[in-house]
Amino acid sequence: xxxxxxxxxxxxxxxxxxxxxGIRIRLGRALVTLSGVVLGIAFLMSVITGEFINxxxxxxxEVRNQTTLMSTFVTSEVGAVAGxxxxxxxxxxxxxxxxxxxxxxxxxxxxLRAYGYSGTGVTAVPAGRLGEGxxxxxxxxxxxxxxxxxxxxxxxxxxxxxxDARLRTYPxxxxxxxxxxxxxxxxxxxxxxxxxxQQGFRTRWIVIISLxxxxxxxxxxLLMSVTERFKEIGTMKCLGALSGFIRRLFLIESAVIGFxxxxxxxxxxxxxxxxxxxxxxxxxxxxxxxxxxxxALSALLCLTAGTALSILAAIxxxxxxxxxxxxxxxxxxx
Amino acid sequence: xxxxxxxxxxxxLRDADDSDYVIRAVDVRxxxxxxxxxxxxxxxxxxDIHRGEYLSIMGPSGSGKTTFFNxxxxxxxxxxxKVYIDQVDIxxxxxxxxxxxxxxxxxxxxxxxxxxxxxxxxxxxTLPMAFAGMSGEDARDxxxxxxxxxxxxxxxxxxxxxxxxxxxxxxAIARALANSPSIILADEPTANLDLHxxxxxxxxxxxxxxxxxxxxxxxTHDLKMLKKSDRIVWIEDGLIARVSTPDALDIRxxxxx
Ligand SMILES: Nc1ncnc2c1ncn2[C@@H]1O[C@H](COP(=O)(O)OP(=O)(O)OP(=O)(O)O)[C@@H](O)[C@H]1O
Ligand SMILES: [Mg+2]
Numbered sequence: 001x002x003x004x005x006x007x008x009x010x011x012x013x014x015x016x017x018x019x020x021x022g023i024r025i026r027l028g029r030a031l032v033t034l035s036g037v038v039l040g041i042a043f044l045m046s047v048i049t050g051e052f053i054n055x056x057x058x059x060x061x062e063v064r065n066q067t068t069l070m071s072t073f074v075t076s077e078v079g080a081v082a083g084x085x086x087x088x089x090x091x092x093x094x095x096x097x098x099x100x101x102x103x104x105x106x107x108x109x110x111x112l113r114a115y116g117y118s119g120t121g122v123t124a125v126p127a128g129r130l131g132e133g134x135x136x137x138x139x140x141x142x143x144x145x146x147x148x149x150x151x152x153x154x155x156x157x158x159x160x161x162x163x164d165a166r167l168r169t170y171p172x173x174x175x176x177x178x179x180x181x182x183x184x185x186x187x188x189x190x191x192x193x194x195x196x197x198q199q200g201f202r203t204r205w206i207v208i209i210s211l212x213x214x215x216x217x218x219x220x221x222l223l224m225s226v227t228e229r230f231k232e233i234g235t236m237k238c239l240g241a242l243s244g245f246i247r248r249l250f251l252i253e254s255a256v257i258g259f260x261x262x263x264x265x266x267x268x269x270x271x272x273x274x275x276x277x278x279x280x281x282x283x284x285x286x287x288x289x290x291x292x293x294x295x296a297l298s299a300l301l302c303l304t305a306g307t308a309l310s311i312l313a314a315i316x317x318x319x320x321x322x323x324x325x326x327x328x329x330x331x332x333x334x
Numbered sequence: 335x336x337x338x339x340x341x342x343x344x345x346x347l348r349d350a351d352d353s354d355y356v357i358r359a360v361d362v363r364x365x366x367x368x369x370x371x372x373x374x375x376x377x378x379x380x381x382d383i384h385r386g387e388y389l390s391i392m393g394p395s396g397s398g399k400t401t402f403f404n405x406x407x408x409x410x411x412x413x414x415x416k417v418y419i420d421q422v423d424i425x426x427x428x429x430x431x432x433x434x435x436x437x438x439x440x441x442x443x444x445x446x447x448x449x450x451x452x453x454x455x456x457x458x459x460t461l462p463m464a465f466a467g468m469s470g471e472d473a474r475d476x477x478x479x480x481x482x483x484x485x486x487x488x489x490x491x492x493x494x495x496x497x498x499x500x501x502x503x504x505x506a507i508a509r510a511l512a513n514s515p516s517i518i519l520a521d522e523p524t525a526n527l528d529l530h531x532x533x534x535x536x537x538x539x540x541x542x543x544x545x546x547x548x549x550x551x552x553x554t555h556d557l558k559m560l561k562k563s564d565r566i567v568w569i570e571d572g573l574i575a576r577v578s579t580p581d582a583l584d585i586r587x588x589x590x591x
Pocket of ligand 2: 399401402445521
């Protein structure tokens with residue numbers, strides 16, 4: 001007579017092998033579960049990648065917007081600039097949009113007369129003669145109080161109109177119209193910042209919801225696969241499988257699906273924003289905006305999150321399967 | 335089909351002690367509850383099974399044979415009553431000991447075969463070996479040997495779905511032998527087999543019993559099997575109605591037909 005012994009815990013490799021074989025044979029079902037992970041993680045990855053491509057191209061885009069805004073002002077004052085004489089007074093350093101504006105005007109064949117600035121296609125003139133024959137005066141640069149009289153600069157203009165890029169004060173009353181252009185007030189900046197904060201909040205919320213949906217989707221798919229495999233699980237228990245082994249089968253299956261799904265998901269989630277931003281801002285700009293280290297970190301985050309969430313989703317189905325009574329598998333109708 | 339030496343290589347010779355009982359069921363009752371309905375599948379079955387005995391269980395459909403098998407094999411807990419295997423009350427066993435018992439001590443042949451559909455025949459047979467901690471080449475060789483014992487060596491890599499009912503039944507028999515159990519519980523093991531194959535299985539059981547002292551309990555209506563058995567137990571309506579010997583069989587069989 002043999003004494004009753006204790007069943008040994010099987011090595012992880014055995015569970016792994018049986019689990020992988022199960023996935024291979026029920027590939028269709030595994031793919032359905034996998035596609036849920038792919039979608040969830042692709043979304044997460046595209047939000048992350050999108051965000052930092054966006055941050056990188058944002059500055060450039062802001063310069064472009066600012067430049068467009070200023071040149072719109074100029075056109076609305078004088079119409080098409082080609083052939084027109086425009087005066088430019090520069091106090092202090094030019095900002096990037098201001099430089100772009102001047103380059104743009106020169107490119108459109110405006111005749112530029114400038115004080116405090118020199119460049120190709122620009123005639124440097126003394127302050128007293130700046131206004132002669134010009135249609136518009138642009139006051140640029142970052143010096144907030146140049147201490148110069150506007151009257152001198154505007155003398156001799158065809159139309160006495162000045163556009164100032166800063167809210168500058170002058171010692172005299174301007175002889176013509178003085179307007180400000182291309183500047184954003186503190187209020188506008190605060191509003192933009194608030195909108196951005198709100199947007200970030202909303203994005204995070206959507207990411208959380210979508211990951212939650214993914215988790216529930218995986219749990220649901222696994223629960224279904226548990227019910228499908230009722231007989232199989234029960235049979236294994238009848239043949240001496242420990243509950244822990246059954247639990248591990250499902251956890252491994254889910255971990256594998258989670259890992260593979262996250263990997264595919266992060267590739268999709270990377271490709272999508274690259275394509276979208278690439279079309280808008282040009283591929284070189286977008287690729288140069290990519291930062292290898294941050295990219296690797298985000299990929300790691302996606303892989304970890306996807307695998308961990310899949311395992312999390314499998315806990316309930318796995319326990320459900322593990323708790324099954326062996327004899328319940330033996331009825332031929334299940 | 336197979337030489338005694340081969341058979342011995344597969345199964346350890348166990349010292350049979352005729353004086354003790356390998357399985358004892360004492361007043362086993364089983365009530366299934368499905369919603370409001372209660373089914374009294376077993377209503378106080380008491381039976382002692384000798385070590386090395388070849389016991390057949392007969393009874394009409396729904397009389398509780400399968401339920402009794404599950405109870406004495408440690409697959410489901412009786413509602414009340416006790417089951418002893420090798421003098422141990424199996425209700426006292428922890429999950430590890432129960433799993434060990436199901437894996438190594440008892441070989442089950444289920445009425446519905448319960449083969450794992452996603453695994454090949456060979457994998458079905460080696461699965462209990464894997465649970466017992468045996469894997470790789472050793473398990474494969476042993477699995478092939480057992481499969482050839484039931485005449486299915488050349489179908490080893492087929493899936494159960496690609497096989498006939500009788501072939502599946504033989505795989506189920508092979509699987510039950512995987513860990514050389516000292517008890518075989520077979521729920522209608524020859525129901526789907528043709529005369530010849532059925533006889534071979536009966537012969538195999540006979541030798542397992544005679545040469546290795548394996549205790550064999552089968553639910554069956556197969557006359558040949560009944561004739562080979564030491565005792566025949568009649569279950570009716572969840573109770574052991576009577577216990578007889580094959581000698582008294584001829585009259586009895588006519589009764590049930
Ligand atoms: N899991 C279950 N839930 C509810 N009732 C069950 C369950 N299993 C069996 N029964 C009922 O218990 C009774 C005995 O069933 P059992 O399967 O033991 O009969 P059996 O003698 O094996 O019959 P057969 O010869 O047809 O296999 C039947 O009335 C059956 O309907
Ligand atoms: Mg039955």
